Structure formats: C-alpha cells, structure tokens
Amino acid sequence: MKVSIVYIYPANDGEKQTQYALRFINSYNANPPGMDHQSIIVLNGAKQNAEITCMFSSFPNVVFMEHDDSGWDIGAFQAAAKKFPCDLMVFFGGSSFFNGSGWLARMVAASIKHGNAQYGCMGNRGNLSVKVWPHIRTTAFWMNPSLFNSYPVKIRRHEQRHPFEHGKDCLTAWVASLGLKSWVVTWDTETEWANWDDHPEGFHRGSQKALLAMDHICEKPHYPRR
Numbered sequence: 001m002k003v004s005i006v007y008i009y010p011a012n013d014g015e016k017q018t019q020y021a022l023r024f025i026n027s028y029n030a031n032p033p034g035m036d037h038q039s040i041i042v043l044n045g046a047k048q049n050a051e052i053t054c055m056f057s058s059f060p061n062v063v064f065m066e067h068d069d070s071g072w073d074i075g076a077f078q079a080a081a082k083k084f085p086c087d088l089m090v091f092f093g094g095s096s097f098f099n100g101s102g103w104l105a106r107m108v109a110a111s112i113k114h115g116n117a118q119y120g121c122m123g124n125r126g127n128l129s130v131k132v133w134p135h136i137r138t139t140a141f142w143m144n145p146s147l148f149n150s151y152p153v154k155i156r157r158h159e160q161r162h163p164f165e166h167g168k169d170c171l172t173a174w175v176a177s178l179g180l181k182s183w184v185v186t187w188d189t190e191t192e193w194a195n196w197d198d199h200p201e202g203f204h205r206g207s208q209k210a211l212l213a214m215d216h217i218c219e220k221p222h223y224p225r226r
Helices: 015-030 050-055 072-083 103-114 145-149 158-166 171-177
Strands: 003-009 038-044 062-067 088-092 118-120 140-143 182-185
Touching: 003 015, 003 072, 003 103, 015 050, 038 072, 062 072, 072 088, 072 145, 072 158, 088 103, 088 145, 103 118, 103 182, 118 171, 140 145, 171 182
Parallel strands: 003 038, 003 088, 038 062, 118 182
Antiparallel strands: 088 140, 118 140
C-alpha cells in the first residue's frame, strides 16, 4: 500500500503558523509513524526556500508543493490529492500534532479493516441549532484520494471551507450519500457516528489521550476542562 501524508504550511502567514509547523515537526520526530510513507508539504501562499527545506529534512520521501492559498487548507488538500496518486492519503492541518508513536500504522490498520470510507481522529456529531452538521474534523483525516477527488465541489474561496467541513452538504454527508461510512479512529476503537463521543479519553473528553493526533482546538481556551 502506498501511503502519503499531507501537511499544510502557510509559511508567510505569521509567526504563529511557523510555531505550529515546528510543533508538527517535533511531534513527528518524537512519535514515529510506524510505517513508510511519502511526505507532501504544501506551502500555502509561499515559495519553497532553503530554510523551509531544512525544517522538514527529517521527513522521509519528502516533496514540496506550492499552492496559491485558494480555499485555504481544504483547497490545498484537494490540490495535493489530485497531484499525488496513492492508495491512502492522510491530511493534516497546520495546527495538528501527534499524540503517540505508531499513529500511521494504526490509521492504515483501521483502513484495511473497514475498507473504502472516510476516517478521522476526531468527529463532531453536530449541532443543527448553529448549523453544524455531523462531520469528521478536517484537521486530521484520511481516505483514498480517488474518493476525496470525487467530491463534487472544488473549494476555491475561503468562505467555502466551513460548508465543506461541517455544512449540510459537507464531505462527511457526501460520503454517507454514497452509502459509505465515516469512522473516528482512536488507539483502541473505531466508531461510527452514534458512538463518536463515547470514548472517555476522546475528543474534548478526559485527557484526550486516546487521540492519534490533535490540533489547537484540543487546547485551552477551546478545551478548558481538566
């Protein structure tokens, strides 16, 4: 199985994004993925230079892709999925970081077990009162890029991003319309929508130690408990 990971780095978008990238890199180095993969670094609105190349020098089979930042991270994900064919593509937003060794091996094992589907580290069961439909969070998710490329809307504008993630016709809803499933995968569980929130150490629960990967929404002030 050819597996690729995609990381979005808006290198010209301020020091905060650089700190996020350094955290992603450091957490990768501290938490080996557990299997071989291609590393795709998408530079959103930025050009590759020697400093950026050096930053990601510890990543295996690394390639850089320059993107015009249209559609922010989702537009970049779509561009990478079209350019780099593989059997499984894992997408990470800028603030993502890893939560233990063997995360990629765990992702691949779940994908082999359940087949063609959408997978993610975190899910949101939705809140229609604020127009949030059930969805897999798009800061750490994976699927076959051919399936991802079939989504009928190309995300070009920033205001399309949130409808893609959690709107009525979001990626998760579209996957369901095809008769396919969306799984939240932790270190020890794979759950469908009805049970996304059940893990006592899952997203925004307990210490969140069950998560394979996390992002800034897993931190204070977004997650003030404990």
